[in-house]
Amino acid sequence: MLLTDDDRAMRDGRDGDAVAAAMDLLVRYGEGLGAERLCSVRNVAGTSTQPTPAKEKIAAEGGWNKAYAVINLDCDDEIEIPKMRVPTCQLQHGFSADALNITPYNPHLVELQADAEAFASDRGINILATCTPYQVGNLPVRGEHIAWMESSAVVYANSVIGAKSNCEGTASTGAAGLTGRIPYWGNHLDENRHGSHLIRADVPIDSFLDWGLFGYFAGHVVQEERPVLTGELGLPSQADLKHLGAALATTGGVEIFHLPGVTPEAPSVEAAFGPHEVPEPVAFTASDRRQMYELLNNQGDTEDVDFVLLGCPHASLDQLGEIAALLDGRTLHPGTELWIMTPRALRAVADRNGYTEVIHRAGGRLLTDSCPAMSRTAPKGTRVFATDSAKQAHYLPAILGIEAWFGTTADCVQAAITGTWKGELS
Numbered sequence: 001m002l003l004t005d006d007d008r009a010m011r012d013g014r015d016g017d018a019v020a021a022a023m024d025l026l027v028r029y030g031e032g033l034g035a036e037r038l039c040s041v042r043n044v045a046g047t048s049t050q051p052t053p054a055k056e057k058i059a060a061e062g063g064w065n066k067a068y069a070v071i072n073l074d075c076d077d078e079i080e081i082p083k084m085r086v087p088t089c090q091l092q093h094g095f096s097a098d099a100l101n102i103t104p105y106n107p108h109l110v111e112l113q114a115d116a117e118a119f120a121s122d123r124g125i126n127i128l129a130t131c132t133p134y135q136v137g138n139l140p141v142r143g144e145h146i147a148w149m150e151s152s153a154v155v156y157a158n159s160v161i162g163a164k165s166n167c168e169g170t171a172s173t174g175a176a177g178l179t180g181r182i183p184y185w186g187n188h189l190d191e192n193r194h195g196s197h198l199i200r201a202d203v204p205i206d207s208f209l210d211w212g213l214f215g216y217f218a219g220h221v222v223q224e225e226r227p228v229l230t231g232e233l234g235l236p237s238q239a240d241l242k243h244l245g246a247a248l249a250t251t252g253g254v255e256i257f258h259l260p261g262v263t264p265e266a267p268s269v270e271a272a273f274g275p276h277e278v279p280e281p282v283a284f285t286a287s288d289r290r291q292m293y294e295l296l297n298n299q300g301d302t303e304d305v306d307f308v309l310l311g312c313p314h315a316s317l318d319q320l321g322e323i324a325a326l327l328d329g330r331t332l333h334p335g336t337e338l339w340i341m342t343p344r345a346l347r348a349v350a351d352r353n354g355y356t357e358v359i360h361r362a363g364g365r366l367l368t369d370s371c372p373a374m375s376r377t378a379p380k381g382t383r384v385f386a387t388d389s390a391k392q393a394h395y396l397p398a399i400l401g402i403e404a405w406f407g408t409t410a411d412c413v414q415a416a417i418t419g420t421w422k423g424e425l426s
């Protein structure tokens, strides 16, 4: 791999052992991928605070420097981790102390995470603790190379923002933060960002639910490739785009999509395909729409709902406002819990705006930092849950062994109020 003088100096120890280990990891990783060189990044989103048994064991024996070295740098040496070289943030992790009396999350994991968080903060890692760093001020610019983890965040960054990232991992982001470098391959190269499939909606796509169903379908069709989405599309909101991307990255491994006229690298259908011919479209019909809805609901059997989950990916302020309006003056069913996930920074605004009070008055909970899938936690005794997120409906039944219902945000709030699932596809 071609290294710059600066890369070589880092690898040879100019900036200390941890940076040398980070550069060694990036060179091994890049060579494994066939990358010819590294590129510079100034925005890294990864994880070093999520509590795991392996991390606990290493930290107990060798401290947090050792845990970062082994898990984030693939290095067994005794090294000191310095401050990050470039702006780096922590994505979602487990629940924190303020969720202890609300969720049945293990208090020991909360303590472990708090220790890891103190270590990471000290190294300059911003603890955003969300899968949507772009909602809370961590917004790269179009064309910028970045190193992000979290599939729903990566597809949003590539597609909606026009920044360039592959789906990185714990180790590559751990090394990127310390060096400001990442292998230049995959989505970093312009020629790999053009569309591969044309998917045409023959039914109107103009609601949060429909953007999720459309993404769930298109992910099935394109798998790891790059859909260009056209047809009867309304103008999506930011929440719609989050839901679309998360659904595309659930049934497929989609890391970039194009919406001609909306997303930055697709001023037109032709531009979205670059030098390639525009292929014949795959139609998304009314029957496909129903099929996706039924697929997401075939994990539900019992209409009594114990738990409703909203905010996957983490909810925006607009979504919180909508949920608060639906809950205003209502009270949750006594046997049903409602958790809404949002970034901690937006929770502060929701508190100030009165959304939190309305949600709490109704009996719901506004939670931060994590989600049931990340923390593998739901209210005790949950057998049946409902959600407006295609991603969460897809994964949570397998993770927690529970039934799932999928529908609109209003259907879900109604289920929380009545304790009964009545959602239907209109």
Ligand code: F3S
Binding pocket: 092, 131, 152, 246, 311, 312, 313, 314, 341, 370, 371, 372, 373, 374, 391, 392
């Ligand atoms: Fe975020 Fe959890 Fe969904 S991390 S994207 S809320 S599965």
